[in-house]
Amino acid sequence: MTTKRILAALVAFLSAFGLFSQQEVVLKISEGMPMINLALPDFAVRTPTPAAQAAAAEIHETLAADVAYSRIFQPLPKAYYGYIRPINPEKIHFKDWDSVQARLLLVGEVREDGGRFVFDGKVYDVRSERFIVGKRYQADKAGLRLVAHKMADELMKLHGEKPIFTTKVAFVSNRDGNDEIYMMDYDGANPTRITFNKIKDYMPAWSPDQRTIAFTSYRAGSAGLYLRNIYEGTEILVSAKGTNYSGAFSPDGKRMAFCSTMTEDGNAEIYVLDLATMRTRRLTYNSGTDTSPSWSPTGREIAFTTDRLGAGSPQIYVMDAEGSNVRKVSFGGNYHDAPAWAPTGDRIAYVSRVENRFDLYVLNLRTNQIVKLTESNAFNESPSWSPDGRHLVFSSNMSGSIQVYSIDYDGANLKRLTDRGENKLPNWTN
Amino acid sequence: MKKLIIFSLAIVLIFSLSVSCKKKPQEVPPPPPQVQEQPPVEKVEAPVVQEPQLTEEEIFLQKSLDQINREKPLAMIFFDYDKSLVRDDAKPVLETNARWLSRFRTIKILIEGHCDERGTEEYNLALGERRAKSTMDYLLSLGISPDRMRIISYGKSQPVDPGHSEAAWQMNRRAQFLIIEK
Structure with missing residues (x-):
């Protein structure tokens, strides 16, 4: 009886200990760290149709809202984009982005393909000038928000977090x-x-x-x-x-x-x-x-x-x-x-x-x-x-x-x- | 000529006599004028089949459940905030309800517990259940068989008064009765 109790207490103690050691890490991440500046320049539209333009705008707007909501990343203030050269997906000037204190850069391209839209999203680390992750999604007009949420969830995963934007x-x-x-x-x-x-x-x-x-x-x-x-x-x-x-x-x-x-x-x-x-x-x-x-x-x-x-x-x-x-x-x-x-x-x-x-x-x-x-x-x-x-x-x-x-x-x-x-x-x- | 006169006189006399003879019945006073007799008014009526005298119970059993529930034969009772005890003012109401239930012995009822909008959904579901339960327990103590009663809780989801005042809240803290079988 007493051994059982001691055992139960031990289990409880260990589980609590396990729980708390986990918490400390989490707390440091969510409360101790400043938010990460993420640059999200307007997406390049590869097929110059109004539908593709609108699709690019919808994905961009939704993704920007996700980033702002995250409490992990914060969108680079709009004005900062005016201080540097516009984005060229073929040749990215990382020094420019570093100068406006962007830590991550998300570059997107949209093209229309037979009434559906293809979105390419690439995430770069600005300091190291490294490509981190890239995703390509294809969707019809109704799926554009989901495309943006999926891209935003990639950012979450990148940060070791559970996806939330597609939930x-x-x-x-x-x-x-x-x-x-x-x-x-x-x-x-x-x-x-x-x-x-x-x-x-x-x-x-x-x-x-x-x-x-x-x-x-x-x-x-x-x-x-x-x-x-x-x-x-x-x-x-x-x-x-x-x-x-x-x-x-x-x-x-x-x-x-x-x-x-x-x-x-x-x-x-x-x-x-x-x-x-x-x-x-x-x-x-x-x-x-x-x-x-x-x-x-x-x-x-x-x-x-x-x-x-x-x-x-x-x-x-x-x-x-x-x-x-x-x-x-x-x-x-x-x-x-x-x-x-x-x-x-x-x-x-x-x-x-x-x-x-x-x-x-x-x-x-x-x-x-x-x-x-x-x-x-x-x-x-x-x-x-x-x-x-x-x-x-x-x-x-x-x-x-x-x-x-x-x-x-x-x-x-x-x-x-x-x-x-x-x-x-x-x-x-x- | 004289003969002719006598003859004609005789004829006239005979004729007149015969005439007078014939006339005689005319002198019988005529029968009183025939009054056109009206036929007696005949009342035409289908024969009335005498219905058996229905008892209140029998009248009651003829009604549908919906009809009975619309008539609200069982009055609802009210509770204090956060409480599920049957209040003193609710006891006579439940006694009346119990008398009615003892009279219509085939009736089965669903007792619904309800709450006001304060408090969480979960807490109010439990509270509504306790109110329905204490109402059932009181009816049990008055001799109503447990297999005639079922309880259900709607928590705060079905207010009778949608208002947000104390008066509205009081109306909503209630147990009400639904007849589900007769």
Whole structure:
């Protein structure tokens, strides 16, 4: 018994140690480093048609917005391009670019080929005058934004980061009548409807392979939890008894934590479904309400909300993925909910109620420092991290109606992403 | 000539006599003028089949579920902020509901728990569930069989009052009843 305990403590300690040693590196990258100046001169258009010109402009504009959003790179100020000779892709004067303090140079060419467009993107390191990476994409007009996002993701990979610009945000909207599941690009473009019925579907959560969405639907007369492969169109009901919600895939995609009231007493508990065997295991045994599971990026721990210390006062706890070693991590205040564990591992975003306002906060698990992200007299809810942990999406009624917004990890760059109908419960693939 | 006169007189006499004889019946007072008799008014009516006297229960069973639900035979109850305890003012309402349920014994109901817009979706789903559960427990204590009741939580997603005032919030913190079987 005691040896077991010691072993468990040791495992916990080691896992925590592993986690924190990882965090320090990440922190240095995301907060200690100045942003990298990236020059993005206008693309050369090889076929002088208006369509090719427009395509080049669209890719350039989208890519520039991605770069500006990244918090890793920053676009070279427009004025600087006027100080040096215009770009000649055949012969690049790296000294020019170095003189305006560009560190990376992205040179693009666009040509039209049978109604489709071909984009060539090449990335150079200015100081060493070296070619780093090149990509060629072909797309029709509708795919031009995706071309830009793919190129931007190459920059992310170059920097050792997970791609974020081609990822999607799932959300719930009533724009077509009742609450249905939709998805959109990270920047709010290309909203696409996923569920089609007159029954309420909500609380979507992405699988890590970005092909399946877990969601709650009332279509069978109770709130059942469904898995829908959005590209194959297959759908399965995984839990129907009681109210089932808050689906959350483990980072390896093999398990899904969720919340259910399937037991006789009707109390909300957290369960884990093994997606290979489709067997469900109960993790919490408590008379309080346990909800909102969120996996640590290692898959070893789960953050969740519980009001076991007092009904009406939810707090954020962390437990091992097997349900043991439960400890409280939120402090100060009597209402903390909706934890979202950052993919960087060091932080948990959550919602806190202070004087009937609901704002987003980020708790640094290493330093126990709290950063308040939103500052509006509104209900700010449902935080969900970007795959690289530098941005979040959330829902807020700060404009009057409930809409999806994005904000950076430090509260900067608040941006509204939706405008049709009411939009909520955003979930970013990560 | 004299004979002729006598003869003609006799003829006249006879004639007159015969005439008078003939006239005699005319002197019988005529029968009272025939009154045109009206036929008695005949009431034409299909025979009424006597319907059996329906009890309230039988009338009730003839209605569709939609009709019954539109009539809202079961009143909703309201809760305090963040609470799922059945309030004192809700108890008489549930007692009335229980009496109605004891009367219509075949009825099965869905108890829906709802919340106001404050708090997260997840928390409110759990809170709505607790409200539905405590409502069911109270009805259980009043003798309603558990297999006649099911619960569901809609969290804060189905407000009856879309407003953002305390009055709207109070209206939305509720348990309401849907008849799902009869």
